[in-house]
Amino acid sequence: MAGAPKQDDVVICIRGLVTGFGRKTIHDHLDLDVRRGEVLGVVGGSGSGKSVLLRAIIGLIRPREGTVKVFGQPLGEVEGGEMHRLEMRWGVLFQEGALFSSQTVAENIQVPLREYTNMSQELMDEIAAVKLSLVGLPPDAAHKYPSELSGGMKKRAGLARALALDPELLFLDEPTSGLDPISADGFDALIRQLQESLGLTVFMVTHDIDSLRAVADRIAVLVNGKIITGTIAELRKNPDPWIQEYFSGTRGRAALEGTEA
Amino acid sequence: MIEAASDAPEAWFTLDRDGGRLTLGGAWVTAHCAQLDKALGGQDWNGRGDVAIDASKLERLDSAGAWLVLRTRKSLEAVGRKVSRLDLPEMYVPLLKAVEGAKPCEPYVSRIPPGFRGRLYRIGRATVHAGRQGWSILGYLGRVTVEAAEALVRPARNLRIPAIFHQVEETGINALPIVGLLAFLIGIVLAYQGADQLKRFGAEIFTINLLGVGVLREIGGLITAIIVAGRSGSAFTAHIGTMRVNEEIDAMQTMGLNTVETLVLPRIIGLVIALPLLTFYSDVMGLLGGAFMCYFQLGITIHVFLRQLQDAITLNTLLVGLVKAPVFAFVIALVGCYEGFQVERNAASVGLLTTRAVVEGIFLVIVLDAAFSVMFSVLGV
Numbered sequence: 001m002a003g004a005p006k007q008d009d010v011v012i013c014i015r016g017l018v019t020g021f022g023r024k025t026i027h028d029h030l031d032l033d034v035r036r037g038e039v040l041g042v043v044g045g046s047g048s049g050k051s052v053l054l055r056a057i058i059g060l061i062r063p064r065e066g067t068v069k070v071f072g073q074p075l076g077e078v079e080g081g082e083m084h085r086l087e088m089r090w091g092v093l094f095q096e097g098a099l100f101s102s103q104t105v106a107e108n109i110q111v112p113l114r115e116y117t118n119m120s121q122e123l124m125d126e127i128a129a130v131k132l133s134l135v136g137l138p139p140d141a142a143h144k145y146p147s148e149l150s151g152g153m154k155k156r157a158g159l160a161r162a163l164a165l166d167p168e169l170l171f172l173d174e175p176t177s178g179l180d181p182i183s184a185d186g187f188d189a190l191i192r193q194l195q196e197s198l199g200l201t202v203f204m205v206t207h208d209i210d211s212l213r214a215v216a217d218r219i220a221v222l223v224n225g226k227i228i229t230g231t232i233a234e235l236r237k238n239p240d241p242w243i244q245e246y247f248s249g250t251r252g253r254a255a256l257e258g259t260e261a
Numbered sequence: 262m263i264e265a266a267s268d269a270p271e272a273w274f275t276l277d278r279d280g281g282r283l284t285l286g287g288a289w290v291t292a293h294c295a296q297l298d299k300a301l302g303g304q305d306w307n308g309r310g311d312v313a314i315d316a317s318k319l320e321r322l323d324s325a326g327a328w329l330v331l332r333t334r335k336s337l338e339a340v341g342r343k344v345s346r347l348d349l350p351e352m353y354v355p356l357l358k359a360v361e362g363a364k365p366c367e368p369y370v371s372r373i374p375p376g377f378r379g380r381l382y383r384i385g386r387a388t389v390h391a392g393r394q395g396w397s398i399l400g401y402l403g404r405v406t407v408e409a410a411e412a413l414v415r416p417a418r419n420l421r422i423p424a425i426f427h428q429v430e431e432t433g434i435n436a437l438p439i440v441g442l443l444a445f446l447i448g449i450v451l452a453y454q455g456a457d458q459l460k461r462f463g464a465e466i467f468t469i470n471l472l473g474v475g476v477l478r479e480i481g482g483l484i485t486a487i488i489v490a491g492r493s494g495s496a497f498t499a500h501i502g503t504m505r506v507n508e509e510i511d512a513m514q515t516m517g518l519n520t521v522e523t524l525v526l527p528r529i530i531g532l533v534i535a536l537p538l539l540t541f542y543s544d545v546m547g548l549l550g551g552a553f554m555c556y557f558q559l560g561i562t563i564h565v566f567l568r569q570l571q572d573a574i575t576l577n578t579l580l581v582g583l584v585k586a587p588v589f590a591f592v593i594a595l596v597g598c599y600e601g602f603q604v605e606r607n608a609a610s611v612g613l614l615t616t617r618a619v620v621e622g623i624f625l626v627i628v629l630d631a632a633f634s635v636m637f638s639v640l641g642v
Contacts, residue, residue, distance in 0.1 A: 101607035104369075119295040125368075127294075130328045133363035143369045147607050166291045166323035197359040198324060199352070 009036045011169055011201045012057060016066035019049070019056055026052050028225030029066065036168075039195055039202040040229075041212040044222030045242065050205040051095075053222065054171055057203070058092055059083070070169070088116055090169040091162030095177065097154035099146040105132070105157045106142035112164045131160040136190055152183040156190075163194070170195075172204040176211045188214040209246075209255040221246070272297050272326070274333075280308030283333070286318035289326030297329055306337050311345040322353045327360040401599050405529065408521045421527050428531025432493040433539055439492070440485055444476075444543040447484055448550025451475055456559055465559050469551070469566055470573035476547035477574060482582045483630055485543040486589040489536055490622035494597035497528055498618040501601025502611040510602070520602075529594040536590035537583055544582065581642055585633050592629065593622045 012034035019027045026049035034040050044050045055061045057068055059075050068075045073086055099108050109128040113119055119127070132142060135156040146154060155175060162170060175191065176184035188211045195202055195215075206212060212219055213232065220229045223242050228235070236247045246252055272287040274297075289297065316322075316330060334344050349357060373379045412419035455468040501524060504510050513520055548570070555561040561569075600618035604610045 102609040106369075113291070117291060117295050120298060123294065123298045126332070127325050127328060130324055130360055130363040134324060134359060139364045139367065145607075147605065163324070166325055193359070197355040199356075 010034070011036050011071060012203065013069040013072075014057070014066065015069075017053075017056065017063050017068065018065035019052055019061060019063050025225060027056075027063075027222075030225065030227050032220060032227050032229070034201060034203055036201050037199060038217040039191070039204060039215050041216030041219045042203065042205045042222065043207065043209075043212065043219060043246065048222040049225070050222055051173055054173055054203065054205050058090065058171060084116075088112075088165050089167055090171060091165065091167035092171040093155065093158045093162045093173060093175060095173045096151075097146070097158030099154060099157055099161065101146050104143050104145055105137070105149070105160070108146070108157065109161050109164050111161070116165060127164075128160075131163055132157075134163065134194065135160045136186070152179050152187070155179070155187065159190075159194075163198070166198065167200070169201045169203065172202060172206075174206055174208075175204060176206065176208045181210075184208065184211060185214070187211075191215050209252055213255060274301070276304065281310055281312060283312055283314045283337075284318065285314065285316040285330065286320070288321035289319060289329060290321050290323045291325040294325045294329060297326075301329065301333055301336075306340045306342065308342065311343045312337055313345050314347045316353075317348045317350055319350060319353065322350075322356060324356065324360050327353070327357050328363065330357065331361060398596070398599055402595060405521060405525060405595060408519070409526060409529070412522060412526055419522055419526075420530075421523065424523070424527035425531045425534070428527050429535045431496070432489060432528075432532050433535030436489060436492055436535075436539060437542065440488055440539055440543050441546045443484060443488060444481060444546035445550035445553075447480055448472065448476060448547035448552075449554045451480065451547075452551040452554035453558060456555070466561070466565075466569055468555060468559065469561070469569040472548065472551035472555075473570050473574040474578060476551065477544050477578045477582045479582070479630070481544040481547050482540045482585050482589070483626070484547075485536065485540045486586070486593065486626045486630075487623055489532070489539065489590070490593045490626060491619050493532060494593045494622040495615045495619045497594060497597030498601040498604075498615045499611060501598060502604030502614055505602065505604045506606050506608075506611065508606075525594075525598045528598055529591060532590040532594040533587045536593075537586040540583055540586040544579065577642065581637060585630065588629060588633075589626050592625045596621045596625065 010033045012032070014030060014032040017027050017030040017032075018025065030053075042050050042053065052061060056063050057070065057075075062076065070086060071089060073082070075086075078086060099105070100111065103111070106125065106128040109131050110124045113124050113127065128142060129139060132139060137153060137156050137160065141149070141153065141157065146157070149157060159172075159175075172191070176187050179187060191202065191204070192215050194200060202215075204211075204216065216232075218229055218231060219235055220227050221235060221238075221240075221243055223240055228238060228240065228243065230238070232247070235243055238244070272289050272293040274283060274285045276283050287293075314330070314334060319326075322330075330347075330349075334347065337344055373382050408419075452468055452472050455471040456465055459465050459467050459471070501510070504524075510520060513523065552563060552566045555566055556563065597618045600614040600621070604614050
């Protein structure tokens, strides 16, 4: 992907996005491009609007100004069936997995399949098993209810549901938060592996500098309502005090040790 | 149902005439899997010799499609044919490898046997559950009684007065409009139906006796208790249940706060204060509704109404109705709080137990009302 990205290669295109609650402005004329096939890590301090940005892109929040185009389609203008078709092309993993608590893991994965396709129950069961193995859950997890799963397993199950329709674009909201370091490393490796084998574009909101290093191709930092993008190496040279603090604080340094600055 | 995105080419497969070569093409993606599954299921794989699967013409492939490719290979092998090769575009090789590792889930076997035995099993399970529930509520009643007694002995320390008054406001004052309106309407209905029947005997004036005794002894209290069970009993369960889901109850316990004292007693005491007052208000509104109907339907003036009412009822009639209210209140609040503490940490549980609290609350109110009727008739009140 050398040189300027072609229009086709931009999966998410945000121009002049303004969002806010009440009097508070969260994003102030923000621009961002996410290219096909990349893993973009979004970081920022608490309250800087990472999750809000994600919710604005998937249409859960209406922006005050600006446009968000996903797959070239401007959100807010597409409606009904067109919007459904768009939603089928992305998958979202919410922070706590957001599994439907009254359904088993297999049923959770089959929800979008049942809604959007007319597969036989047998085929859906088989596909649920495929998704479970893709996210590294044992087959016997299929018939468990979300309340019977640990936090890490819930996230994997949530990821399996997000992958149910084989989306091209995957949104992850803090995929490694609340996981122990070993599970978090496992999850990072999983995301990378899935991204490679399924050819996904990944938009990942995170706090976790380890997972940025392990997974992200590019990083977008939210500072003062704007966004600054670059690789880790590029961002470390950025003079912004928050970015300096983030990558050069004790945690940042420890995580980045061994990578070239 | 959404049809496949228009840019996705159809998926197809062909088996050549001697059955030695299976060609796959088009977009083997989730949107086409249902069709493909049917077509593949209808295909006869029998034949002789090796098969070569040529998937190099695939335009798109996703994990569901990859699974179908692998399953096709499996079904070929299942009929005893060897798959000599599987050609695939380079870019899809990692995907196929990732899907290949999938282990089939064992089908879910329900512990409940089918048929008659299953029904027996369910009945048995429900009975055991009901028994345990009853036992557990009894235990809870004991705990609440002990705590309440302790609180009443040392009210300054253990009784939370502001919380109690908050509950009186929530369950009593805020319920005034709905209770008043419904009682008024019930009064109208009762007077109308009574007048209609009694007119045949020329005894319209006794509509007032019917109304007075009916509303004060039974209807006023019952209607109010049922409304409050639906309104406040459910609110107790939902509130305490949501606190459980949020781990707030756990947090309170670790801080050494007594949950019965902080959450349950104010609700019970608040409702025990509020419900008798509400019942009195409801009685008044019911009689007002009746008087309204008598005036317009029978032409009975308010003067005549009041004089007849005084003949029909005594203070006892009112008290018999009112004495039941605190008992109803106690049961409604107890069940509401108890069910709130039974909530598990999932969304469905809150809804389920809220429903149960309302149903149990209304059930117990009516059962108790019947018990009171029997008791009063034995006592000759």
